[in-house]
Amino acid sequence: MIHNSRKTEGMALIIVLVMSMFLLVIAVSYIRSNAQNRPINERHFERAQADFLGQGIVQLAAMKFKKRPAEFYYAYRAMRAGLGDAAMRSYLNSDTTLNGEFIDQVNRRYLYSTQMQLITNQLYQTDGIRILVTVEQLDDAGNVALTRVQEHVIEAVRRPMQ
Amino acid sequence: MRLFLRACSRGFTLTEIMFSVLILAGTMIPIAAMMGQGFEGTRRDQRQIVAIQLCQARLNQALSVPFDALVSSNTNIASNGQIILPLGDVVLENFNFNVSLRVVERGVSYSYRSVDVNAADYAVDNPATWNFGAEETLNIAANVAKTATIVVTWNERGTQQNVEMSTFKANLEL
Numbered sequence: 001m002i003h004n005s006r007k008t009e010g011m012a013l014i015i016v017l018v019m020s021m022f023l024l025v026i027a028v029s030y031i032r033s034n035a036q037n038r039p040i041n042e043r044h045f046e047r048a049q050a051d052f053l054g055q056g057i058v059q060l061a062a063m064k065f066k067k068r069p070a071e072f073y074y075a076y077r078a079m080r081a082g083l084g085d086a087a088m089r090s091y092l093n094s095d096t097t098l099n100g101e102f103i104d105q106v107n108r109r110y111l112y113s114t115q116m117q118l119i120t121n122q123l124y125q126t127d128g129i130r131i132l133v134t135v136e137q138l139d140d141a142g143n144v145a146l147t148r149v150q151e152h153v154i155e156a157v158r159r160p161m162q
Numbered sequence: 163m164r165l166f167l168r169a170c171s172r173g174f175t176l177t178e179i180m181f182s183v184l185i186l187a188g189t190m191i192p193i194a195a196m197m198g199q200g201f202e203g204t205r206r207d208q209r210q211i212v213a214i215q216l217c218q219a220r221l222n223q224a225l226s227v228p229f230d231a232l233v234s235s236n237t238n239i240a241s242n243g244q245i246i247l248p249l250g251d252v253v254l255e256n257f258n259f260n261v262s263l264r265v266v267e268r269g270v271s272y273s274y275r276s277v278d279v280n281a282a283d284y285a286v287d288n289p290a291t292w293n294f295g296a297e298e299t300l301n302i303a304a305n306v307a308k309t310a311t312i313v314v315t316w317n318e319r320g321t322q323q324n325v326e327m328s329t330f331k332a333n334l335e336l
Binding site for chain 2: 010
């Protein structure tokens with residue numbers, strides 16, 4: 001009898017310690033889940049910012065096509081005819097308005113680049129200019145953390161040559 | 163002796179209970195404090211998400227505002243008596259936000275290479291006859307594009323927080 005009562009002495013301490021550990025684990029997991037919320041918010045912001053940036057560059061690309069359509073057609077057709085892509089690179093890759101860098105309010109860097117393609121539909125006698133803007137958000141180390149692409153097609157009516 | 167044995171087998175001692183209560187209290191107080199902080203953090207994140215969504219919604223609306231009407235403002239932008247871009251104070255999820263629009267004019271610089279259409283052997287349907295010139299740049303300095311930024315601000319325990327999102331708007335009417 002004495003032996004049994006001695007055995008149970010200190011049980012309360014053990015039970016309380018186990019309960020405390022259990023509560024501690026719950027608290028730590030709760031705090032961890034909260035700590036993960038902030039990067040999700042930031043990713044949401046970065047994705048939205050990249051999309052808006054892409055939409056803006058699409059507008060600037062559309063305006064370029066509006067201002068200089070013939071130069072695009074010449075460059076594109078020369079490239080497709082296998083005569084080199086120097087003119088196309090001048091039209092797209094060298095352009096400092098359509099390719100560049102944007103820095104947001106907290107100094108996050110976004111790189112954007114633009115591609116344009118001619119989409120021809122022989123059946124319906126229509127042309128379209130597909131504008132593709134790729135926005136890459138860089139992390140602190142300069143690696144690409146996020147890539148978003150905006151696509152827009154400008155419809156064009158084919159006019160017979162005079 | 164019998165009394166002592168009965169006392170031992172009856173349950174927990176007062177010392178045990180006191181120690182237990184002390185340990186529980188020592189554990190629960192920091193946990194409760196951490197829980198409180200976590201709850202406040204969740205509320206803070208929720209406000210930030212609402213601010214980001216508000217920023218997105220207003221910037222989407224700003225993109226459909228006519229080029230000339232897109233100007234820096236802290237108050238609603240209207241056209242023909244209708245509000246096309248609501249700005250100013252907004253209450254969302256029982257919290258006050260302020261929305262403003264910042265617009266900065268920007269120029270554009272477009273590079274391209276022209277084809278010499280006056281060349282003797284030029285044929286419009288034969289790319290092999292096209293002579294591309296040197297790279298040129300078309301610079302348009304004003305009234306051609308704008309950088310539009312929506313700024314959402316709110317107060318967080320006396321500190322002003324803000325979210326800014328930007329886009330470009332081109333004057334496609336030119």
